Amino acid sequence: MKKLLLLLLICYQSLAQNPYILVLGIAQDGGYPQAGCTKECCKAVYEKKLLRQAVSCIALIDPISNEKWIFDATPDFGEQLAVLNAHNTIIGKNPTLLDGIFLTHAHIGHYTGLMHLGREVIGAKSIKVFAMPKMKTFLETNGPWSQLVNLQNIAIQPINEDTEIYLNERLKIVPFRVPHRDEFSETVGFQIISKNKKMIFIPDIDKWQRWKQDLKTVIENNDILLLDGTFYKDGEINRPMSEVPHPFVVETMDLLKNIPIKSKNKVHFIHINHTNPILNSISKEYQEVILNGFGVCQIGQVFNF
Ligand SMILES: [Zn+2]
Ligand SMILES: [Zn+2]
Ligand SMILES: [Zn+2]
Structure with a gap:
């Protein structure tokens, strides 16, 4: 018994020392429920049958330095x-404002949360915002974002594709380009690298075939992957789905059907549209995903590094 307690203590201490990811949101840009939706998917939330879900966002936390970064600034930022x-309070650390924000792209679910850093709300001082070249220009040259730059509420940190960003001696980030509807900015995914593990975060991407990288190889070379799970299958929304060509969850599962179960276990879906039945854990589609060996991200979920 004593041995077991000691072992648990050692495990806890090693976990408490390692950086980790905390999931803060799992929904597509419009959140769940979504504005204007009168269908069963969103009615279930208003009728309190299902929980509302914040927009896709993850935090990277380093308990040693008490630093924390978030990936994307969503409409649910506050x-x-x-x-x-x-x-932070639960784990005995002082709440501090963020040490940085990494932006994937300029679609509304991924950067508009920056507005809370301005004079009208927090009045932040030089919060680091890591942005690709077009994203940087977009923020600098369009109001209200340009005011955040001019008043130095945010300090834009230029980043470039496939170029490492050194956060501290335990953590590095690598942005990489992914194909997406790039109206205002380029779109990136991020690789988060610790001493022990590598993680991939791709909340938004067009079909896997349009990507220059091979998904199976990327899975092989990484330990945890949070991937675009926007739509479950074709026909899910009443608009031509070719205009929003995300890989359907069923397509991703089919593409990966022959990889080892251990590799499937690395993949977790995030950025889930209000119409996607995997938001409901008792749906047959959710069960299908789990039975196939994949995961669906949940708010509050922790991925240890
Ligand atoms: Zn999105
Ligand atoms: Zn809905
Ligand atoms: Zn997008």
């Missing part, structure tokens, strides 16, 4: 910051 601060 609430997500509160969750992060509450989490």
